[in-house]
Amino acid sequence: MTQRYKVTIAYDGTNFAGFQKQPQQRTVQSVIEDALNKMNKTDEHIFIVGSGRTDAGVHALAQVIHFDFPHDIPALGMKRGLNSMLPLDLEVKDCEIVDDSFHARFSTHGKRYMYRVSRGEFVNPFKRFYTAHYKYPLDIDKIRAALPDVVGTHDFTSFVAAGSQARDHVRTIYEATVREDHANDEVIFEFYGNGFLYNQVRIMVAALLEIGRGQRPVHDFLRLYEVKNRKECYRTAPASGLYLKEVVYNQPQ
Amino acid sequence: MTQRYKVTIAYDGTNFAGFQKQPQQRTVQSVIEDALNKMNKTDEHIFIVGSGRTDAGVHALAQVIHFDFPHDIPALGMKRGLNSMLPLDLEVKDCEIVDDSFHARFSTHGKRYMYRVSRGEFVNPFKRFYTAHYKYPLDIDKIRAALPDVVGTHDFTSFVAAGSQARDHVRTIYEATVREDHANDEVIFEFYGNGFLYNQVRIMVAALLEIGRGQRPVHDFLRLYEVKNRKECYRTAPASGLYLKEVVYNQPQ
Known part of the structure; x- marks a missing residue:
């Protein structure tokens, strides 16, 4: 059976x-x-x-x-x-x-991604495949100030990679956090949302790191939602830092 | 110059x-x-x-x-x-x-090795190259009771792999510890000694895990020092769990 x-x-x-x-x-x-x-x-x-x-x-x-x-x-x-x-x-x-009604893709309520950034001047050999290395100074308070702009329902057209097959680019992010793991010399992002576009998390992390480095205004996400143009946000953080951490489903099985 | x-x-x-x-x-x-x-x-x-x-x-x-x-x-x-x-x-x-008098090998006072054992029924994909996986039940208290036997100056002939070029097998271990890292589901050994024979740490760890599993008496190290026979202690824990953690030198440079 x-x-x-x-x-x-x-x-x-x-x-x-x-x-x-x-x-x-x-x-x-x-x-x-x-x-x-x-x-x-x-x-x-x-x-x-x-x-x-x-x-x-x-x-x-x-x-x-x-x-x-x-x-x-x-x-x-x-x-x-x-x-x-x-x-x-x-x-x-x-x-x-x-039950046959369960569907791994269609029954999702949300997904949680983690993104690990390792610090320090040089790449840690044990983290080269498991983090993104970012050696530039970062003002974490600036990133923290930008995160409320990430939360909510937005048109993420500026944050979608070429090759996306999504018809519309509106998604809802429920939570966006950053924390410093001093013991491991890492900065760790988490995003929980109803769905993410192709490369969205990696493009958002790249923009948030630019905010932390002072290369982009703290509230630039608000402008990026308006301009709907990937060219305004063309960097993509490396795949190695990204983890699919949790998939949440609508009803308990 | x-x-x-x-x-x-x-x-x-x-x-x-x-x-x-x-x-x-x-x-x-x-x-x-x-x-x-x-x-x-x-x-x-x-x-x-x-x-x-x-x-x-x-x-x-x-x-x-x-x-x-x-x-x-x-x-x-x-x-x-x-x-x-x-x-x-x-x-x-x-x-x-x-100074020219410093020599990386001859000036050593001691070396510290760490050995990471990951627990759980199955291999964690992120740890496959960075720990040894040991799925059997372990009584950590038994291992802890065995560790004082490891410390001290002993003839480690039972713990040396074939291929060793060491003339004598007497070494001094200053410290031997084990701790459980519950957050990461690991058991972590550390050994600090004046020098270690070929594969000595990995052979000692294999024997200590057997003690923890109940396959070997708690104080079997005392017997193994006496018998001076590798056949009594033929397992070698995998290379993937072993880390050279510190090399201590005699005088400050």
């Missing part, structure tokens, strides 16, 4: 060409589908649906996928089976059997 | 075939010597001396090297120059010009 599984996964994005399947590329989707189709004893091909894509080099602490599987495997068995099949840069953190 | 430099380096050992130069291999020594010999405008070939070797996959937070350089470059200039030449998995943390 076919059952729907909701699976929460973590991955180190360094060696993946992003989430979405692409010919000749090692992607999160292809690696998971390969494992599932080895576990599957029917002729049916298993496809997975993710809450959304992540780019090459972007990490996930808790990405969510769903798929329909034609064998009656308990949730814990599925978790263990998948973990035994998957490579070490991809881990199943949680697995539940859910 | 030739000057001696004492340089403290950090490296992610994952992509190095260890510290020591070997034909056709990417090693810490060869990467640094290549950079130095590009900076050097004389015919003289620059060699570096490390405080000791680290194996493939072993990390360093503060390895120390010295070399003689035939140009009068200030310490900060050497640090910046080297960091601009070196790959991102190797960083110069500190650089000093020292």
